[in-house]
Amino acid sequence: MTPISHHAGTTTATRFLTRRALLRAGWTDRQLAAAVADGRLLKPRPNAYLPPGVHTDTIDACALGGRLTCVSELARRGVFVLEQPALHVHLHENRRRAPVLARPVRRHWDRLRRMPPLGATSVGAFDAVLQAVRCQPPRAAVATLDSALHLGALHPDDLDELFRQLPRRHAVLRKLIDSRAESGPETLVRLMLRSLGARFDVQVRIRGVGRVDFVVDGWLIVECDSEAFHSTWEDQRRDRRRDQAAAALGYSTYRPIAEDIMWRPEEVRAALAGLLGSRRRGRRR
Incomplete structure (x- = not known):
């Protein structure tokens, strides 16, 4: 049998x-x-x-x-x-x-x-x-x-x-299409950045920081956080130290969560637009 x-x-x-x-x-x-x-x-x-x-x-x-x-x-x-x-x-x-x-x-x-x-x-x-x-x-x-x-x-x-x-x-x-995206939320954020007319690179490796999902306009790091990899205090401590290392190099970091990227995309897009707009306004001043 x-x-x-x-x-x-x-x-x-x-x-x-x-x-x-x-x-x-x-x-x-x-x-x-x-x-x-x-x-x-x-x-x-x-x-x-x-x-x-x-x-x-x-x-x-x-x-x-x-x-x-x-x-x-x-x-x-x-x-x-x-x-x-x-x-x-x-x-x-x-x-x-x-x-x-x-x-x-x-x-x-x-x-x-x-x-x-x-x-x-x-x-x-x-x-x-x-x-x-x-x-x-x-x-x-x-x-x-x-x-x-x-x-x-x-x-x-x-x-x-x-x-x-x-x-x-x-x-x-x-x-x-871009098969380098490692998650669905990354793709959705990439499409938001594209719709905003932003210049960005994907899967960028920064010395002392590691690989990040996006570098936008040369100064803004965007990391798409999911519960699976960012839920514990150990995960958050690692992320904050990475952000601190990036700040020392002159980068700002924005971490939208996957839940908002998928189900509240207008809020994430507004945040990206606000961040990018603030730097442009600062340059004009």
């Missing part, structure tokens, strides 16, 4: 197995029923079995008879997307009567460009990115593209095909 397992990594999609495949592997119907009863196997829908420990989104997509896709699949892979309450599931056109879940579901029916392996519970990264660009606001779509390229979920050679498949209105996004 061959055990069912799945890869712990986020980039590899789980595959479900059918009853016939499991019987061929040495299971019996009685063993399957016992394994489902005691949690050693999951059975999200008839004739589909998954190993325990699979993400809830994957289980729900399988229960609907589809595959995890769009922002839901990219989030599973660790690619940046703006949070969305709905589960995004790709369904075959003949599954128009999929069961109803207790959570909101966004159903995708479009033809996949790259078919996943038989039994896969997720679409491939290319199709997930293609759908996520259409499903998100333009700035978030750029952040997703940056993240997918930075993490290797999408290859630069895929961009030509990707933009051929997108509506023409998305073509403007291509010139905004």
